[in-house]
Amino acid sequence: MQIQKEKIAVIGAGSWGTALSLVLADNDHEVRLWGHNRDQISEINATHMNKKYLPEIILPETIVGYDSLEEVLKEVNTIILAVPTKAIREVIKKMIPFLENPLTIVHVSKGIEPDTLMRISEMIEDEMPESLLQDVVVLSGPSHAEEVSLRQPTTVTVSSKSMEAAERVQDLFINQHFRVYTNPDIIGVEVGGALKNIIALAAGITDGLGYGDNAKAALITRGLAEIARLGTKMGASPLTFSGLTGIGDLIVTSTSVHSRNWRAGNLLGKGQNLDEVLENMGMVVEGVRTTKAAYQLAEKYGVKMPITTALYNVLFNHAKPKDEVDLLMTRVKTHEMEDLANVLVEKGLE
DSSP: OOOOOOEEEEEOOSHHHHHHHHHHHHTTOEEEEEOSOHHHHHHHHHHSOBTTTBTTOOOOTTEEEESOHHHHTTTOSEEEEOSOGGGHHHHHHHHGGGOOSOEEEEEOOOOBOTTTOOBHHHHHHHHSOGGGEEEEEEEESSOOHHHHHTTOOEEEEEEESOHHHHHHHHHHHOOSSEEEEEOSOHHHHHHHHHHHHHHHHHHHHHHHTTOOHHHHHHHHHHHHHHHHHHHHHTTOOGGGGGSIIIIIHHHHHHHOTTOHHHHHHHHHHTTOOHHHHHHHHOSOOHHHHHHHHHHHHHHHHTOOOHHHHHHHHHHHSOOOHHHHHHHHHTSOOOOTTHHHHHHHHHTTOO
């Protein structure tokens, strides 16, 4: 089937927005990449490089940078929203005056908003007038921008309330380097993508403390149990967490030096405080805000999340990382399959 080529606006010129722009450009779409930093956009247009976020990568000439939202949104039907969770509401409010027709928003960030406890698709629906929003699609999965920009094999998932919309976005992105699956479980896809950042932070802490692979393997495994426990309470399918946006994304984010959440946790484990870590990172660490949101969600749904609680204490109550790890290791004994059994009973699958 011949895929119709589109004009697509990518909002957010960080590493992930730029890498996805390259995928779309490889598929012969006309890509408009928006960023708020005028010097950065000028560099992209003059040198076809985004040196701050993806040094050494040459971008196709079909990627054109914009610093004007009004200009970048002209005649587009699809927007790729690649900004941090905390900036989503502000950016959408700024876009609305320049939108004329209903369009599809594809969000590619991974987080949950503290206090409102909304997933990103819910935040978008909350801010966008119904007359301007055709569909919301989430793109998520184990995918480092650094590897995507090098055209290394990557597999992701798209999800939406509308499978027709998800399949259209699948067609926009899929190629020989970038394989895209669909999944109807938008709650599970978003929850898995957001909460894995918490476990990645914790995994970085164990590495920073000098603990070995045994500790990290246990942390990742029990972390997945926490994610599934909360996710199913929120209405997700437990099967989603065994897929790309569950265990797949969890593994890659918890074990790779490309992961900013792992790197931030590693610095915490080595003794830096949170303010020092965030200053040294120079980029948004989504797991910090998501830890607060997940802690609040655990209280709301009455779900036990010991790893999340331990990390919350480190980030917001000034607890020492080693003390929290020691507390995790001395928790009351339980059966490993208890969590799975409870999920199956709740879903009527026993």
